[in-house]
Amino acid sequence: MLNLHQVAVTYPNGVQALQPVSAEIPRGRLVVLLGPSGAGKSTLLRCLNGLVRPSRGTVEAEGVGPIFASAAALRRHRRDTGMIFQQHHLIGRLTALRNVLTGRLAAHPGLRTVLPLPRHDRLLALQALDRVGLADRALERVDRLSGGQQQRVGIARAMAQEPRIVLADEPVASLDPATAERVLGDLFRICREDGITAIVSLHQVALARRFADRILGLTDGRLAFDGAPDGLTDSILQEIYAGPAPAGGAERLAAAAE
Numbered sequence: 001m002l003n004l005h006q007v008a009v010t011y012p013n014g015v016q017a018l019q020p021v022s023a024e025i026p027r028g029r030l031v032v033l034l035g036p037s038g039a040g041k042s043t044l045l046r047c048l049n050g051l052v053r054p055s056r057g058t059v060e061a062e063g064v065g066p067i068f069a070s071a072a073a074l075r076r077h078r079r080d081t082g083m084i085f086q087q088h089h090l091i092g093r094l095t096a097l098r099n100v101l102t103g104r105l106a107a108h109p110g111l112r113t114v115l116p117l118p119r120h121d122r123l124l125a126l127q128a129l130d131r132v133g134l135a136d137r138a139l140e141r142v143d144r145l146s147g148g149q150q151q152r153v154g155i156a157r158a159m160a161q162e163p164r165i166v167l168a169d170e171p172v173a174s175l176d177p178a179t180a181e182r183v184l185g186d187l188f189r190i191c192r193e194d195g196i197t198a199i200v201s202l203h204q205v206a207l208a209r210r211f212a213d214r215i216l217g218l219t220d221g222r223l224a225f226d227g228a229p230d231g232l233t234d235s236i237l238q239e240i241y242a243g244p245a246p247a248g249g250a251e252r253l254a255a256a257a258e
């Protein structure tokens with residue numbers, strides 16, 4: 001379970017990126033964050049992984065409590081939380097397996113991180129690659145893989161961490177539509193199989209409808225929609241993407257609906 005209570009963020013430059021947002025996300029739920037550029041999706045994800053400390057409000061995680069209460073709480077929460085990024089943040093010259101193994105480092109604090117990881121970790125990493133269909137590419141340099149395969153390695157790295165929660169910031173934004181759908185399908189399938197809570201920001205409404213149990217729609221830092229995909233009507237989409245200002249609204253809505 002993840003609980004956001006009145007979470008608001010104002011950056012030091014005065015930008016109010018998030019107005020008070022509250023949401024309770026039960027364990028295992030697959031949540032998609034939608035909203036136009038600048039709506040606050042990344043900021044919300046950064047609050048959920050502890051990279052941005054909210055100016056107001058609290059974030060609570062199951063088994064941890066308020067994640068900003070202490071350095072130990074934040075560490076515990078981060079250990080439970082796998083991250084997937086748009087540009088994957090992989091190390092190109094290392095093999096897929098070595099990249100996935102970095103997902104195991106958090107399980108070995110201190111000196112263990114400079115020693116070879118135990119066989120158990122290598123097995124977990126290989127299994128994670130197998131689940132995204134890349135076991136046979138385990139020993140290949142990551143920079144020789146396609147964009148979709150690299151993002152699958154990113155997913156495998158997050159899964160090797162054995163997380164309770166996965167946070168992904170536009171994980172398929174740089175992939176072609178067919179690859180994006182397959183990669184996202186893999187991510188949500190694994191999360192569903194393992195009961196992992198997933199919170200994923202996307203720009204594609206169709207993919208959100210297809211994969212999410214629940215959609216959070218942000219506009220101008222405000223939660224404009226919180227519900228099942230069925231409830232995401234055209235007028236709500238209009239509100240999320242077009243916002244109160246008409247300039248450019250129709251184009252943004254059309255682009256998002258593609």
Ligand SMILES: Nc1ncnc2c1ncn2[C@@H]1O[C@H](COP(=O)(O)OP(=O)(O)OP(=O)(O)O)[C@@H](O)[C@H]1O
Nearest residue numbers: 011013015017035036037038039040041042043044
């Ligand atoms: N580190 C920062 N310092 C100051 N302002 C920031 C910072 N990060 C984001 N912002 C501002 O906060 C607002 C929300 O940005 P955020 O990146 O959360 O939106 P987003 O919905 O993820 O957008 P995108 O889809 O383009 O990634 C924007 O106005 C942005 O310019």
